[in-house]
Amino acid sequence: VKSQGRNNYQFYHSAINSQASELLSLENSLHYALEREEFIVYYQPQINISTGEIIKMEALLRWQHPKLGLIYPEKFIPLAEETGLIVTIGEWVLKTACAQNKAWQDTLGLPSLSIAVNLSARQFQQSNLVKLVTQILLETQLNPKYLELEITESIAMHNAEFTKAILNEINNMGVYISIDDFGTGYCSFNYLKKFPIHALKIDKSFVRDLTKNSNDAAIITAIIALAHGLNLAVVGEGVETEEQRNLLRILECELMQGYFFSRPVLAEDATKLLRKSKSR
Ligand code: C2E
Ligand code: CA
Ligand code: CA
Ligand code: CA
Numbered sequence: 001v002k003s004q005g006r007n008n009y010q011f012y013h014s015a016i017n018s019q020a021s022e023l024l025s026l027e028n029s030l031h032y033a034l035e036r037e038e039f040i041v042y043y044q045p046q047i048n049i050s051t052g053e054i055i056k057m058e059a060l061l062r063w064q065h066p067k068l069g070l071i072y073p074e075k076f077i078p079l080a081e082e083t084g085l086i087v088t089i090g091e092w093v094l095k096t097a098c099a100q101n102k103a104w105q106d107t108l109g110l111p112s113l114s115i116a117v118n119l120s121a122r123q124f125q126q127s128n129l130v131k132l133v134t135q136i137l138l139e140t141q142l143n144p145k146y147l148e149l150e151i152t153e154s155i156a157m158h159n160a161e162f163t164k165a166i167l168n169e170i171n172n173m174g175v176y177i178s179i180d181d182f183g184t185g186y187c188s189f190n191y192l193k194k195f196p197i198h199a200l201k202i203d204k205s206f207v208r209d210l211t212k213n214s215n216d217a218a219i220i221t222a223i224i225a226l227a228h229g230l231n232l233a234v235v236g237e238g239v240e241t242e243e244q245r246n247l248l249r250i251l252e253c254e255l256m257q258g259y260f261f262s263r264p265v266l267a268e269d270a271t272k273l274l275r276k277s278k279s280r
Helices: 002-033 073-083 086-108 129-140 153-157 160-173 189-194 204-208 214-229 242-250 267-279
Strands: 039-048 053-065 069-071 114-118 147-152 176-182 199-202 233-236
Touching (some): 002 053, 053 267, 086 129, 160 176
Parallel strands (some): 114 147, 147 176, 176 199
């Protein structure tokens, strides 16, 4: 029994060690990922359900690791946040996404197509965020009203006065702001009133069991009523089935995003989706 306990301990210990060294080497290669051009922006369409048109694309980052293959943000964004690398990575995402949206607008004749970009907490604490956004919009020639920045409730709630000031500056530029993963954080209704917010994105955890769980349906109904009452757009995220789409439509959720419409795809495949969306 004793020796088995020891083996377990050793096993446990080496598992932790290998996890730690995996993280270390991941962090190491994350430092070079940008200059080695290993990041790729995927795009997922947002649909206006009453017209069926794609009105917006959300930029979602992936990392094409030379040895480990395609890595999803859940695996490296926390690391990028901790190390501060998210600031330069985020800059690159913003620039790439804005340039891509401008190209779509011009070459496909879709002048009112928008792009949504996720902002992390760390980016939000940078004193030059407003300047950076201004500069990228200028460089890419994208009209500010076709850019939407997605922030989470925790960003909004952290240092609320500071956040409000920054959001006001961003809003004054004409850029839209939406609250991502709405309903999962600590958002206070007070801030919804005070912050210049354009849209609420209902977290996909509520959408997942929407058709099976009456609690989720009640929460979504309440979020939609709240959004409409405050004159905000509301987006249903993580829509995977026709049933979910139909129920969300009945609940008057006008914008939707999810695998049912399309997974996040490479720019060239997103271009095809946009062409199809336009010709319908
Ligand atoms: P998010 O902003 O909430 O993005 C939605 C996530 O749900 C994406 O995961 C997307 O691929 C996934 N998704 C979309 N439709 C469905 C669906 O129908 N069912 C399910 N189960 N999932 C769906 P992804 O791309 O892995 O990104 C995860 C998170 O990483 C994002 O969550 C966002 O918080 C973060 N992230 C992604 N790109 C960036 C970035 O450029 N910067 C920052 N700071 N964060 C990013
Ligand atoms: Ca998002
Ligand atoms: Ca979300
Ligand atoms: Ca999220």
